[in-house]
Amino acid sequence: MTTRSPRLREKAEVLDTAALDRALTRIAHEILEKNGGAKDVTFVGLRTRGVTLAQRLAVKIAAIDGPSLPVGALDITLYRDDLDRRGAPVVRATEIPFSIKDKTVVLVDDVLFTGRTIRAALDALIDLGRPKMIQLAILVDRGHRELPIRPDYIGKNLPTSRRESVAVRLTEHDGEDRVVIEEPEEA
Amino acid sequence: MGWTRKDLLTIRELEPAEILTLVDTAASLQEIAGREIKKVPALRGKTVVNLFYENSTRTRTSFEIAGKWLSADVINFSASASSAAKGESFVDTARNIAAMSPDVVVVRHSSSGAPALLARELTCAIVNAGDGAHEHPTQALLDLLTIREKKGHFEGLSVAIVGDIAHSRVARSNIHGMRKLGMTVTVAGPPTLIPPYAQELGCKVSYRLEDAIRDVDVIMMLRLQQERMHAGLIPSLREYSRYWGLTLDRLAAHARPDVLIMHPGPVNRGVELSPEVADGPYSVILDQVAKGVAVRMAVLLLLAGGRSGEAQ
Numbered sequence: 001m002t003t004r005s006p007r008l009r010e011k012a013e014v015l016d017t018a019a020l021d022r023a024l025t026r027i028a029h030e031i032l033e034k035n036g037g038a039k040d041v042t043f044v045g046l047r048t049r050g051v052t053l054a055q056r057l058a059v060k061i062a063a064i065d066g067p068s069l070p071v072g073a074l075d076i077t078l079y080r081d082d083l084d085r086r087g088a089p090v091v092r093a094t095e096i097p098f099s100i101k102d103k104t105v106v107l108v109d110d111v112l113f114t115g116r117t118i119r120a121a122l123d124a125l126i127d128l129g130r131p132k133m134i135q136l137a138i139l140v141d142r143g144h145r146e147l148p149i150r151p152d153y154i155g156k157n158l159p160t161s162r163r164e165s166v167a168v169r170l171t172e173h174d175g176e177d178r179v180v181i182e183e184p185e186e187a
Numbered sequence: 188m189g190w191t192r193k194d195l196l197t198i199r200e201l202e203p204a205e206i207l208t209l210v211d212t213a214a215s216l217q218e219i220a221g222r223e224i225k226k227v228p229a230l231r232g233k234t235v236v237n238l239f240y241e242n243s244t245r246t247r248t249s250f251e252i253a254g255k256w257l258s259a260d261v262i263n264f265s266a267s268a269s270s271a272a273k274g275e276s277f278v279d280t281a282r283n284i285a286a287m288s289p290d291v292v293v294v295r296h297s298s299s300g301a302p303a304l305l306a307r308e309l310t311c312a313i314v315n316a317g318d319g320a321h322e323h324p325t326q327a328l329l330d331l332l333t334i335r336e337k338k339g340h341f342e343g344l345s346v347a348i349v350g351d352i353a354h355s356r357v358a359r360s361n362i363h364g365m366r367k368l369g370m371t372v373t374v375a376g377p378p379t380l381i382p383p384y385a386q387e388l389g390c391k392v393s394y395r396l397e398d399a400i401r402d403v404d405v406i407m408m409l410r411l412q413q414e415r416m417h418a419g420l421i422p423s424l425r426e427y428s429r430y431w432g433l434t435l436d437r438l439a440a441h442a443r444p445d446v447l448i449m450h451p452g453p454v455n456r457g458v459e460l461s462p463e464v465a466d467g468p469y470s471v472i473l474d475q476v477a478k479g480v481a482v483r484m485a486v487l488l489l490l491a492g493g494r495s496g497e498a499q
Contacts, residue, residue, distance in 0.1 A: 075215065077229075078227040078228065078229040078257075078488075079227065079228060079229070083229060083492055083493060084493070086493050087189055087190075087191070087493045088189055088190035088191065088488075088489045088490075088492060088493040089229070089488060089489070089492040089493055090189065090212075091212050091215045091216060091485075091488065092215050093214065093215040093217075093218060094215075094218055095218070123228070124227075127222070127224055127226070127227070128222065128223075129223070
């Protein structure tokens, strides 16, 4: 998950609109290649931007391979390991209107950082059923893992420092398709 | 809007945005009821005490299920089986419970203001589960969630609340909530059961059922508390039922075809609601009960789910 604070300034552009689209196209091909097609593949995106990315991947796979794959939305708030360290939780709906039992679930998120969000997502998913396999697709892997979690599909590997943050901007939410690195403004 | 309060005592004190935060959170949590394994770890290690000084099946059970689905430990403490029967004062009992470090105490009491008293005395979160004729905030929240789900929005809707308004904490909480969210409220009932402050709260008042239910989006029937009859406020149950009972004929003659019929339960069948209406297609009474669990999960989660008293 990206964190936003008003006192951040843009430091560098990591992906422009075309590069972001190419990265998703490549991931779509890799998903098909790795799974020998799209049979029994379902997408679950993490709220909010992971859901949008999952929908785009599903569209791309439909364009390449034909079948239209189901896309669900997962909110991991109830599974966070740091609920006690934050304020009152903001819960959004989990909407997975299909069974994930015995399916290959491709979990999609925008940025992979410590891995704690993905740990929570794995618990949340398994509470909903027992998938045959869970794979992880990430647009930007920025490093600094705190848990043994490794993505299967990566749009862009991006070494960052901890004080920086990575903002994935998508047209549906932010009016543009771009990934940038932000850093706190000097005081 | 983030939630920042320590307690949930009344709807009256809430901002519209806070009411919507509660309703939205409850809407998100509803999905858990449809799962095969109805449990999420959000309140693992937290303790919820149900402190009930008045009988209640629905509300207590609903808080208990809500706490358990969120993985909290839930302890039920009913006054009849407790030290209240041995003469311990309310505040002493509460302090004793507080000494066991619960995270949330859900309290129902026949005296208005009892939850507010506890909220001042104890550092844990207090939820008002109904105090006297004052407020019953979680009931109003589940009513609001039901209305939004059926009608899609709040602004501009009209509601008739019918029956014993004067003694109803459900009516009072709902009136505050509905007015804050831009709804029009008409209260209706025999003059002895309409409180003098109804107009101050921004309600229209009607003394005829047929007028009250005309063209409204929602009809909320209240339970006639039968002890009112003994207090001389109504002549007889039969007369009440005759003038104020909602029947299919009356509905067909005066109400809109898409009206929602709500009732906080327990229903006196044949008194305020005829069985055909209670079980009929307009009735959302069981939806209300189902939403009750989601609303109570939302309340427990917002009060106990984060670091106490801070917004995210």
